[in-house]
Amino acid sequence: MRVSLFVSCLVDQLWPSVGLAAADVLRRAGCEVDFNDEQTCCGQPAFNTGYRDEARRVAQHMIETYEGDTADAIVMPSGSCAAMVHHLRELFEDDEAWRARAEALAQRTFELGSFLVRELDVEDVGARFDGRVTWHDACHGLRDLGIRDEPRRLIANVSGAELVDVHSSESCCGFGGTFSVKYPEVSVAMLDQKLQAVEQADVQAIVSGDVSCLMQIGGRLQRRKSAVRTIHLAELLASRG
Amino acid sequence: MSTARDAVFASIRKNLAGVQSAETPLDRGTAATRLGAPQGLDERAARVERFTKVLTSVDGRVHRVANEAEASEVLRAIAAEHGARLVALSDAPQVQRIAGALADLETFDGSRDRARLLECDLGVTGAQHGIAETGTLVLFSESERHRLTSLVPPIHVALVRSSTIVPTLGEALAEARRAGLPPLVSFITGPSRTGDIELTIVVGVHGPKTLHVILIDDD
Amino acid sequence: MxxxxxxxxxxxxxxxxxxxxxxxxxxxxxxxxxxxxxxxxxxxxxxxxxxxxxxxxxxxxxxxxxxxxxxxxxxxxxxxxxxxxxxxxxxxxxxxxxxxxxxxxxxxxxxxxxxxxxxxxxxxxxxxxxxxxxxxxxxxxxxxxxxxxxxxxxxxxxxxxxxxxxxxxxxxxxxxxxxxxxxxxxxxxxxxxxxxxxxxxxxxxxxxxxxxxxxxxxxxxxxxxxxxxxxxxxxxxxxxxxxxxxxxxxxxxxxxxxxxxxxxxxxxxxxxxxxxxxxxxxxxxxxxxxxxxxxxxxxxxxxxxxxxLLGDWVTRQSLGCIRCGACLNVCPVYKQVGGHAYGSVYPGPIGAVITPQLAGVEKAKTLPFASSLCGACRDVCPVKIDIPRLLLHLRGKIVTGDGPPHVGRETRKGRFLERMTFRAWAWWMSGARRYRVAGWFARKLQPLGARPGLVQRVARKLSPPLGAWTAGRELRPAAPRSFRELWREQEGSR
CATH class of the missing domain: 3.40.50.10420 (NagB/RpiA/CoA transferase-like)
Incomplete structure (x- = not known):
């Protein structure tokens, strides 16, 4: 299986280790991994703030980039970006040709964890991590793409890791893109309520599939001088203990 | 001058002009598909059991009797339990028969005397149907004058024949249709309740505090 | 209309x-x-x-x-x-x-x-x-x-x-x-x-x-x-x-x-x-x-x-609401701020879409943004109203001001800067070379805002979003080198 890795703009600029880890995990699962240098962003920041023209422009760049790429699958260490690709068609409601191109891209696009489990049938990538961790369901992966069990199964197979499910695992972390800076107090209050349950669970780390959530959660934990760390799923799966 | 009615219709039509719905009207058969309806309620015993269980779970009190004489006895015991003296009745013949046996109580037609109704201790009505699915009583205004008697007194006693219990909401709606859709169809499931203060459930805020159902096995 | x-x-x-x-x-x-x-x-x-x-x-x-x-x-x-x-x-x-x-x-x-x-x-x-x-x-x-x-x-x-x-x-x-x-x-x-x-x-x-x-x-x-x-x-x-x-x-x-x-x-x-x-x-x-x-x-x-709202299926959905309140109970925003914050008899996610559509977006232009778009409301809605989609639809109307219902001039002026930012962003993001150059500059500049101190205080004044972020959270500093730089290096040595 030839995979083209889309790392997302946030991973590229802020969190490159997640991209490297994702490539490593995919290779361990037997994929041939490529990185298309033309990639930028999926367009979500503009789309979610209401700037459809701007989002469309970026989306067209994204579609063109991968039309020239013959990989079998485009895999992203982000449920949010993958969900956005599945929404791209909404930007081309009056343009049948572009809509078809957007749909074709969506067909080939997958979030990392669900790709491993659903497409490759891989649940154990031979990772080792010693400690108690909990999973944060990022909203778009969970509710737009229906990713719920896959990451949990992957984590359960990391030797040494103990997965603790907290009741707030499915509540939003409060990031929401520009929401986090338009209503920062509400955004942080949402997160604090979520973190109450996490802190009671006595875990070493919160694992998630999206760096945007981890940026929000990690930024707050750091401000609160918490000992709990944030780890991306790709990093956990690439970890050797 | 255009009326409000014309203007509202004109605005609806203007905005719907050119709209193609993705949904064609459902045919009646599909509309009546009992989605979500519980199964296994073909036998009367199963219906009675479920009706009793569900109604009890929402604080209804169910008494099962074999005939009208027993129903009278149970009604007498209920009145005694609550210290009821003044009892409003609906105009259903069965209610009159069963409650008429209670010589020590003062009874009156609840639909006729509002002043006494507001003072009375207990109201007795029949019910045209029960619904097994939801533990619900179904009352038709054309069948008996139940409207105030089942609502105003602090205690409501309903007499239900177990043969009239239908399996699901859908069958109850169909029965209402068959009865010619009287001006009021009342569904009653348990006593009046509220959770409006701190979500603490309190019964009897406006309607009856207690609902007794006397289930008469009529064959 | x-x-x-x-x-x-x-x-x-x-x-x-x-x-x-x-x-x-x-x-x-x-x-x-x-x-x-x-x-x-x-x-x-x-x-x-x-x-x-x-x-x-x-x-x-x-x-x-x-x-x-x-x-x-x-x-x-x-x-x-x-x-x-x-x-x-x-x-x-x-x-x-x-x-x-x-x-x-x-x-x-x-x-x-x-x-x-x-x-x-x-x-x-x-x-x-x-x-x-x-x-x-x-x-x-x-x-x-x-x-x-x-x-x-x-x-x-x-x-x-x-x-x-x-x-x-x-x-x-x-x-x-x-x-x-x-x-x-x-x-x-x-x-x-x-x-x-x-x-x-x-x-x-x-x-x-x-x-x-x-x-x-x-x-x-x-x-x-x-x-x-x-x-x-x-x-x-x-x-x-x-x-x-x-x-x-x-x-x-x-x-x-x-x-x-x-x-x-x-x-x-x-x-x-x-x-x-x-x-x-x-x-x-x-x-x-x-x-x-x-x-x-x-x-x-x-x-x-x-x-x-009848003319378009996106807006028409909002009229399917049966007023059950389920979307309020699962909404992480409603859970924090309650109904009165919405300033409307219709609060919560459904209120955030109904209020601007009935009263005019200019009278409720903050509400469609009062959501993280988490989608919990859509999952519980008994008539499957796609509330996030409606919120996005309304956000689009508000930022572009192409009504109806109309958006006042004041809104457009207030959003001018944001709009310019997204225009510039779209230009940068629609070409890989531009993106790389912009990314290089951003990585050099962003850590100044992420590190507490005088520079951050000045940066926060100059950039309200930065100020909003850092009021309650640390900002993750940009990586010294981007993924694509590291990738090229790693692949070169493979």
Whole structure:
């Protein structure tokens, strides 16, 4: 299986280790991994703030980039970006040709964890991590793409890791893109309520599939001088203990 | 001058002009598909059991009797339990028969005397149907004058024949249709309740505090 | 598109104050405790009720389908309803907007010589601000739902669609009753309910007119249905000599059979009950003068901006709402700030889409942004309204100002900077080379904002979003080298 890795703009600029880890995990699962240098962003920041023209422009760049790429699958260490690709068609409601191109891209696009489990049938990538961790369901992966069990199964197979499910695992972390800076107090209050349950669970780390959530959660934990760390799923799966 | 009615219709039509719905009207058969309806309620015993269980779970009190004489006895015991003296009745013949046996109580037609109704201790009505699915009583205004008697007194006693219990909401709606859709169809499931203060459930805020159902096995 | 002669309006609207109202709510620990309690409890009860229903998803899909069928042929079904209701002896009235509706009710009340008016819970009459209009006309509308009555005594607006007074504690209600009703103070909930029963019994007996809402109106029979738990709607519609039901044009369903699926969906979604205590199905007034019940039954059908949403399936969905309140209970924003922060009688996710669509986006331009787009609302909606999609649709209208309903110049000016930022961003992001250069600069500059100190304080002043982020969170510093640089290096050595 030839995979083209889309790392997302946030991973590229802020969190490159997640991209490297994702490539490593995919290779361990037997994929041939490529990185298309033309990639930028999926367009979500503009789309979610209401700037459809701007989002469309970026989306067209994204579609063109991968039309020239013959990989079998485009895999992203982000449920949010993958969900956005599945929404791209909404930007081309009056343009049948572009809509078809957007749909074709969506067909080939997958979030990392669900790709491993659903497409490759891989649940154990031979990772080792010693400690108690909990999973944060990022909203778009969970509710737009229906990713719920896959990451949990992957984590359960990391030797040494103990997965603790907290009741707030499915509540939003409060990031929401520009929401986090338009209503920062509400955004942080949402997160604090979520973190109450996490802190009671006595875990070493919160694992998630999206760096945007981890940026929000990690930024707050750091401000609160918490000992709990944030780890991306790709990093956990690439970890050797 | 255009009326409000014309203007509202004109605005609806203007905005719907050119709209193609993705949904064609459902045919009646599909509309009546009992989605979500519980199964296994073909036998009367199963219906009675479920009706009793569900109604009890929402604080209804169910008494099962074999005939009208027993129903009278149970009604007498209920009145005694609550210290009821003044009892409003609906105009259903069965209610009159069963409650008429209670010589020590003062009874009156609840639909006729509002002043006494507001003072009375207990109201007795029949019910045209029960619904097994939801533990619900179904009352038709054309069948008996139940409207105030089942609502105003602090205690409501309903007499239900177990043969009239239908399996699901859908069958109850169909029965209402068959009865010619009287001006009021009342569904009653348990006593009046509220959770409006701190979500603490309190019964009897406006309607009856207690609902007794006397289930008469009529064959 | 709205009819030019009308002015859709939502009473007591302060939706543009969301930012301040939300902050105030966050500082109110009593309110937040109450909110956690109500949303958790309703949320859990709903979840349990749904888990016990095997065909839940099929039922939601059916309900969505029936609503779409109705709304896309609303002229047809509304005509059918009016014809059948009138044939059953119901007096049918129409109102284009809130003002016309209030004045129609006032005229009816006057014609009946009504002084006391018993009202059972109705979001539509809250929307049009009916009580104030009636009070100004010297009439006495009395809200008889316990929660609504508490709100009326306190002079407030509801904070939850199905539990209107849930922001108040029993202690606050005890004080309110003691002050307003001159009863001995008690904070026993049972006692407080008994007080309500005693006081409101008199209102029912005195009322010459009962006003109820309408949960469903059935086109093929001209019937309408009211669901409740307390019995106040039954009393309001049984004791007074006249009954008026107030409904929006969207309350219709085509067939009597359709009720079944909605009766299974609505209580479970709202309170987690398998059925509320009472359903009353009204079909015309009493058949003979000897019967019980009102002599006359009236229905008032309100547009107030609704018909303008029919043209597009995205906006039309919002008219499918059956007012269950489930989206409020799962919304992480509502859970923090409560209903009053939305400044509208329609709060929470559904309020954030209904309010701007009915009242005009310029009057509620903050609400579509008051969401993290988490999608929990969409998952619980019993009629499958895609609320996130509607929020995005409204955000688009607000930032581009291409109405209708129109956006004021002030909004456009205020959003100028943001718009320029996104334009520039789109240019940078639509070419890989530009993106790399921009990324290089961003990585050099961003750590200055991420590191606490003088530079960060200056940067925060210059960039409000940075300030907003760092007020409660650390900013993750950009990586010294981008992924693509590291990748090239790694692949080069492979």
């Amino acid at each position: 709205n009819d030019p002669g009308t002015e859709p309006r939502i009473a007591h609207l302060a939706a543009n104050d969301f930012p301040e109202l939300a902050k105030r709510a966050l500082d109110d620990s009593t309110l937040r405790g109450a909110l956690h309690h109500v949303t958790d409890l309703f949320g859990d009860k709903r979840e349990n009720a749904v888990a016990a229903m095997p065909e839940w998803e099929a039922m939601r899909e059916r309900a969505r389908r029936v609503k779409e069928e109705t709304l896309s042929r609303l002229d047809h079904y509304l005509e059918e309803f009016v014809r059948n209701a009138e044939a059953a002896g119901v007096h049918v009235h129409f109102a284009r907007d809130a003002a016309e509706a209030c004045s129609a009710v006032e005229k009816l009340a006057q014609r009946f010589g009504a002084q006391t008016i018993a009202k059972s819970k109705s979001m539509t009459t809250e929307e049009i601000g009916l009580n104030h209009v009636l009070e100004d006309a010297g009439l006495e509308p009395v809200e008889t739902d316990l929660g609504e009555w508490i709100i009326q005594l306190a002079g407030e607006t509801p904070s939850h669609i199905i539990a209107p007074a849930i922001h108040k504690t029993r202690g606050q209600i005890a004080d309110l009753f003691a002050d307003e009703l001159e009863v001995e103070r008690t904070d026993d909930v049972q006692e407080l309910c008994s007080i309500a029963r005693r006081f409101l019994r008199k209102s029912f007996a005195d009322a010459d007119l009962g006003i109820s809402g309408v949960n469903f109106a059935i086109a093929e029979t001209g019937s309408f249905l009211v669901l409740e738990n307390e019995g106040n709607a039954r009393l309001s519609t049984s004791m007074p000599r006249r009954h008026l039901g107030v409904m929006g044009i969207e309350k219709l369903i085509p067939r009597f059979e359709d009720l079944e699926v909605f009766l299974r969906l609505l209580p479970r979604s709202g309170t987690g009950q398998h059925l509320t205590s009472y359903q009353s199905i009204f079909t015309g007034p009493k058949a003979s003068p000897d019967d019980e019940g009102p002599d006359e039954v009236h229905v008032l059908i309100l547009d107030n901006g609704r018909s303008a």
